[in-house]
Amino acid sequence: MDNITVSEWNEIITKTLIPNIVILMIYVVLGTCGNILVLLVYFFQMKGSSDERYFIPILAVFDMVVTIYCGIFLIIQCFYTVTFTNNALCKTAQFFAGFTTFIPILLLLIIAVQRYLKVCMPNKPAMSLRVKRFALILTIVVSLVCAFPLPFVYGSIPFHSVTYGITGTNCGKLKDGQQIARAVYAIVIGFLAVAMVTTLIVLYSKIGCVVVRQFKLNKLNSDREEVRKSEKKIDNKEVSDIGQNGGIPTPVTSDADSNISNTSLVKNHQITLTGSKRRQKSNRRITHKLTIMFFVITLVFVLSYLPKVVLLIIEGLYDDFWEKVSNKERPGAFFIYEMFIINNIVNPFIYAFMDIKFRKKATVFLSRVLHCRF
Template sequence: MENITVSEWNNIISESLIPNIVILTIYVILGTCGNVLVLLVYSFQMKESSDERYFIPILAAFDMIATIYCGIFMIIQSLYQVIFTHNILCKTAQFFIGFTTYIPVLLLLIIAIQRYMKLCRPLKPAMPLHVKRTTLILAIVISFLGALPLPYIYGSIPFHSITYGSIGRRCGKVKEGHRLVRAIYAIVIGVFAVALVTALIVLYSKIGCTVYRKLKMNRSKSSEVEFRNSVSKTDEDGVSGSEYSDGTQNTLDSKISNSNIVKIDKNCKEQQLEKKQQTTTSQPVGSTKRRKDNRSLTHKLTVMFFVITLVFIFSYLPKVILLLVEGLDKDFWENVSNTERPGWMFLYQIFVINNIVNPFIYAFMDIKFRKEATVFLKRFFQCTF
């Protein structure tokens, strides 16, 4: 094939990536609208949210920032595949991509620790507010430090085409220079990723075992209560039957003894009523129901956060694999054909789903959020139209 200009080559690649650009645009729209809705609902409808939901609006805010920034930059990158000549812009963009994506990931770890403390160590005090704020600041600081080496690893690099005989420039991993920095960073990030996923699996495994054990105990307790109620009912029926037979046999007893029996029965009933009232006072029905509701809410939110964590793992897995492939084969993207490129780019960019899907999980699994979001949207559309 005859030689073509870099601009023509870039047009060919950009046209092949139109499906990716459309998908990224959908990512940005869904992620922005969904996370903005979460923030608005928690700001206006769920102002006095419980301790269980403390990190949800914070996670939504950082998810929204990551979706907008990463989505728009990757659209620009798709349009300027081989004509990305601005080195400083590439380095700065990669730094902020790392910074904005690391924070939600660390927040998921903090949430997992909070769920573990809540369910597996109920006798110990829950995570206080100042600790939550401290962990949030730590997550931001660690993300900032983790993103600092990225400008040394990424930059505007030469991009060769054997097919078209052209040389362009793209924003990618630097092939020469700073080898020690790149090697150390790759090892640290690899160890951190393995440790993070392992910690999440261990924490949620322990949480799952605890929840299963508690559900099993509650079922056994409820079956015991049902059995006791049936036994007590049987005993009462037996007592009333014996009283009836004794009464028929002693029909010739005097009226005085009958009146004494009536008095004794009245006294017994009064004592039973007093005991029942005392029991009701000591264990109010409302507080018992509230405890059950709180327990149910804790379990449901734990399952919800577990699903969010699973989505995070599966959405980041393709990118991690591709980053490993890039490390082993420096010319990987140069050897990819125009027909293969959209598929590989889709896998490379699918991590953004982690920042998009959370509002939909809330709407599906959090009944209270779904109700409050419905009320908010009805009010919004009534005021607008």
């Protein structure tokens, strides 16, 4: 095609990215509706929930922000792939994209630490409300620090077409100048990413070992209880048989009354202990289920971000990577680049699938809304 303009070239690219635009719109709708549902359920149906779920509504807020902001920003980039001429807007948008993205990631690290303390150190004091609030403020501050260099790394840059022999303007990584700053930033962010993933793996590995050990112990105790009950049934049956076969009645004495009274006290004490143990067992089961749920959320985070990290590494090694991507390859590359948003939209579905209490409360809430009895 000869004498093509930048605007016409941009239109061609936009047409090839229509599937990506549709997918991003679905992401925005699902992420917004899902996370709003989580917030409404926690606000109206689960007020005063235990500290086990403290970070869930907070995570939902930032997940929703990331979904809306990054989803819309990526849609705009699809429409202005080679005509993004506003340098200030590009820098500002990249800063807030980084800032909003870092917060949920760091929250997952805090949640992992909380689960570790809860499961692996049950006898030590849990995270206090003050510590949780401090951790949240620290998360925001660290995210700001990590996002601060982004305006110096990104901007409106020339985007050359080998096919059409023309040059447009794209919002991407700067190629000229600040090379040392870009290299240092890439190394620091890469180190933090590796350190965080390693920390998550170590924490959840230790948590997993404790959970498996306690599951085995619970099964062993359950088997012993079954054997004890079975033996007790046999003993009771033998006593019953003796009575039916004309056993000699034993006169009741004051000592016997005392023994009966003592036996009754022991039984009552055993019932109290049994109730306490059941409560402890129930609390431990809830802790384990929520821990497994948070582990799944973290696993989804790693899997959804890994493709983008690989793409960013390739982009860093080859400055002209996106310029050499053909129109047929671009939708696939963009899809991989956009996959990180999945991390911010799936959490409500994970809660619904793995958190029985949330599922019940959400069902009640939706039923009230649908029947106008809210």
